[in-house]
Amino acid sequence: MDLGQRLLQERQTKFSHGLYHHTQVLPAYQNTRIDGNHLSLAQVSALFETRAIFSDDRHPVYVDDVFEVSNHFKLFDYLLDTFNQPLSNTTFKAWHQILKRGTCQADDWRYNVGGFKRFPNRIGPIVFVSPEQAPAQLATLLSAWENDPDFSLQGLATLHAEFENIHPFSDGNGIIGRLLVIKEALRFDQSPLSIQPTHQRRYIQGLRRFTTDPKYLIALFKSEQAVYQKQISFFYPSGLD
Template structure:
């Protein structure tokens, strides 16, 4: 286990307020969920983490699934820290997705195949659509991607970017693929002793461009991930200046 992961787990277990773990939980949950359409603000995300409650802003409704998405992301991040050294398998990825979607409407809707891979075709985006792997081919594609990744020894960011893009191109679940993919990216960077990263919602256009244009211009995604990696390294330096 890397020193960073040990620090995050120690901060979690000792319930250290204002720590790197605390900042990571709130920032990661807010940005990754907001990128996928949840309507809670970062302040509301922090309220949920701090108090288990949330206040509406200016009369705007609060949706139960948005709250569940936030709480579940806190839980799945904890699971990720505890299992960071595990190799990637289809079963591991399904477990992340199961925690992420627990209690939401999708758990009870057969169309979404809770705790399993997609059964209906899906795509990335509404305009400039990116086609994804068919449901029939998905289990094999996921297994093949992870098998190849476990053989990968290079630690440069371009390899992580390609892995992330390949996972998103499969899009193995009916929903939650972006969130699961970003969790896997954080985990694998930590596992291989690299600085992890959190993609901010404000950079979503650049992130999506990077995924869409990766085949021809991989530098778009690599540069976006590098920017976010530098930001997280800045947080590490702030909390652990030594």
């Protein structure tokens, strides 16, 4: 049994605190934290297990933070149900719709939730592909991937870096791009990976340097993949079969 099927089985049987639970909670915390979510790991875990959340201290709990993490759980389930399916522009628009449902952005036409960006976006000095060009460039990237997928770490890192360079959405590109790596790793029966918030600076530098020095991001992917592989061994010491 491959990893994706094992995760589906654990979900279906409501297997408590197993690998599926781990693969929901930790990436939801890490993935959203890198993009500015304020919830702690304990809060994310409580939200997944009990659908309730309490403040860890006197700091407020933001409604959008709760929606984003809760939507991440739903998006991962959607990803898990469809991990064997090919990628397309429609795939990512569906992901964006799920991720942003119920947030303040969902009611703001400027964010075009469930659709591609309407306005140019940038992070510091980095300017991404224009709104006019983004859909076509994403379609070209995905077509090339589907015709000749390279599911090595280098291939997954390249796919991720090129997706992030396009930045097709108004917001949430990082979360969706990192889930893309998980989805395709499962599709090709590879160990997925999740970037730890403590490695955020390395991750951002890896993306910025990827064109000239791809080894930097690939090395980070390799170390993060090893972390997940240890969890597989912990839950399934005799293997997944």
